Amino acid sequence: MLISRHIHQTASDRIWSWAFLLPVVAVLMIAAFIPLGYGLVLSFFRYKLTIATSRPAFIGLQNYFNMFRDEIFIKSLTNNVVFALLSVSIELGIGVMVAMMLSDDNRMSRLMTTFLMVPMIIAPVAAGTLWRMMLDRTYGVVNYLLSFVGIPPVSWIGDYRIALYTVVFVDCWQFIPFVALLVLSSIKSIPQSFLDAARVDGASPWKVFTKVMLPITSPVIIIVAMIRFIDAFKIFDVVFVMTQGGPGNATEMLPTYIYRQGIKFLDVGYSSATAILFIIAMSLIAWVFLRLRSLQLRRLG
Amino acid sequence: MRVGSRRVKQSYLSNFIGFPTRIIILLILFVVILFPFYWMITNAFKLEQEYYSSPPIMFPSRITGQNFIDIVQKYEVFKGLINSIMIATGATIFTVAFGSMASYSLINGALPRRLKGVFAGWFLVQKMYPAIVVAVPVFYIIRSLRLMDNVLSLIIMNTSFNLPLVILLMIGFYQEAPFEVEEQSMLDGCTLPQRYLYVTTPMVKSGLIATGMLTFVYSWNEFLYAVILTVNKSKPLTVLIAGFITDKALIWGPMAAMGCVVVFPVLMIMWLMQRDFIGGISAGALKG
Known part of the structure; x- marks a missing residue:
């Protein structure tokens, strides 16, 4: 529609239009912009509240340099990257497969689609608690069930070599459905004639998958990958209830590390610097994905 | 065929x-x-x-039923339930009210055209940025305002988290609403708030309900700020259930009972509005 939607502009309309935006601007100022600016300022100061008389002292970029000498920070960064890459690739792989398996429009598929929504809408804290209970070494039902196929009890939470993968698993349990649902809705929008044409030409299912389905759904897949990738760097709830970042620092992630530094150890300046660096990195990642998507869209015409 | x-x-x-x-x-x-x-x-x-x-x-x-009796008597489940309901309801009301006003104004209001693009871009960025980055400053600001352990601070934070998504979705709804009625009432001399309240918003009611439910669920599930900004009296259910884990002894029975209390309201909402839910989540994601 090219016709402008406001033909009869009056002064009162104009004033009200601005007034209608005000509450949103106010809320986002209070809850997002002012804190962000405050955080940016704090990141240039040495400011620890562990000492009651502590006054903020300006130290320039020192907090930022300190990060690269901080082993726990590096550790949580690598953990987080490993976690993000692993969970996103597993979720995408299985999610796309599940979406394809559910793409026919019969009763069973629709029922399954409904059940798929259940894990993704419950509180991540609840999901973490649930799996913490089931993965317990002695009382957990998972080890019990595995004992039937001859697998000895595994310390899913307590073993530093395994804990990170346990967190990956719980994340996958919650969000494979998310990927599957979004990809499914995109598969359903593929024109039937494309698939008919492919069949007439005698294309194998694999060919249909790689030559018809993947290209058409790829913009959606890229966006879903971006959302999950960014979300993977926001992980907090599940780690908090399952492992508390432990054992050792085996499952420490960036959000839990910022939380620990800022809220637990009251190192305001340093944790603010970490947060600022974090948001810069996130913006870069989002930019890369959006660029990728627009390239893909252009290629598809 | x-x-x-x-x-x-x-x-x-x-x-x-x-x-x-x-x-x-x-x-x-x-x-x-x-x-x-x-x-x-x-x-x-x-x-x-x-x-x-x-x-x-x-x-x-x-x-x-002993586990449920236990969580009522020993683990203050009622207080948590009331807090969760207050936080989620408050956040939903504010988000839907403020969000619909802003999206109405951006679509049907008399604003410079470019502004819509600016706001849409802003909300997109806002929707993606991780909540943790402002956690520490928010913690200190709330503490110095003496709003710690107050449901109000959690209502404000949850409103701010959900507004971007809700506005992006609602812009779509308002855009689809027929403009002729709006135009007619404009000629009849209705002011902008009257048109918003009595003419156009009733036409997008189902959309508002769907986004409202989405906001309710997200605020109900929110944990990070709930754990940072509450100490005792305003802990919602998500913090209470996490409390079972941090203790040395893991009391599975009451913990599972608490899990039921956290999960079932959300499942009920999902069951009531199945289709809108998938639509809302996927539209919200893909608008990104």
Whole structure:
């Protein structure tokens, strides 16, 4: 529609239009912009509240340099990257497969689609608690069930070599459905004639998958990958209830590390610097994905 | 023709690994998704010696309501429930009210055209940025305002988290609403708030309800700020259930009962508005 939607502009309309935006601007100022600016300022100061008389002292970029000498920070960064890459690739792989398996429009598929929504809408804290209970070494039902196929009890939470993968698993349990649902809705929008044409030409299912389905759904897949990738760097709830970042620092992630530094150890300046660096990195990642998507869209015409 | 072509889609996409394999995989998936809920519900009703037994008991021999009585008496579940309801309801009301006002104004108001693009871009960025980055400054600001342990601070934070998504969705709804009615009432001399309240918003009511439910669920599930900004009296359910884990002893029964209290309201909402829910989540995601 090219016709402008406001033909009869009056002064009162104009004033009200601005007034209608005000509450949103106010809320986002209070809850997002002012804190962000405050955080940016704090990141240039040495400011620890562990000492009651502590006054903020300006130290320039020192907090930022300190990060690269901080082993726990590096550790949580690598953990987080490993976690993000692993969970996103597993979720995408299985999610796309599940979406394809559910793409026919019969009763069973629709029922399954409904059940798929259940894990993704419950509180991540609840999901973490649930799996913490089931993965317990002695009382957990998972080890019990595995004992039937001859697998000895595994310390899913307590073993530093395994804990990170346990967190990956719980994340996958919650969000494979998310990927599957979004990809499914995109598969359903593929024109039937494309698939008919492919069949007439005698294309194998694999060919249909790689030559018809993947290209058409790829913009959606890229966006879903971006959302999950960014979300993977926001992980907090599940780690908090399952492992508390432990054992050792085996499952420490960036959000839990910022939380620990800022809220637990009251190192305001340093944790603010970490947060600022974090948001810069996130913006870069989002930019890369959006660029990728627009390239893909252009290629598809 | 239609029947035939539908079968093509079926055999070419959904059965790409062969029909039996597909059924087996879907069955496994089904069990993995739903078994945790079976485990939660049965544990919530198990006797103490049964939830503490090793090996675990798959089918409880007797059921008891003791775990639910326990969470009411010892773990303040009512207080948590009231807090959760207050936080989620408050955030939903503010988000829907403020969000619909802003999106109405951006679509039907008399604003410079460019502004819409600016705001849409802003909300997109806002929607993606991780909440943790402002956690520390918010913590200190709230503390110095003496708003710690106050549901109001959580309502404000949840409103700010949900506004971007809600506005992006609502812009779509308002855009689809027929403009002729709006135009007519404009000629009849209705002011902008009157048109918003009585003319256009009633036409997008179902959209508002769907986004409202989405906001309710997200605020109900929110944990990070709930754990940072509450100390004692305003802890919502998510913080209470996490409290079971940080203690040295893990009391499975009451914990599972608490899990039921956290999860069931959300499942009910989902069941009530299934279709809108998928639509909302996927539209919200893909608008990004």
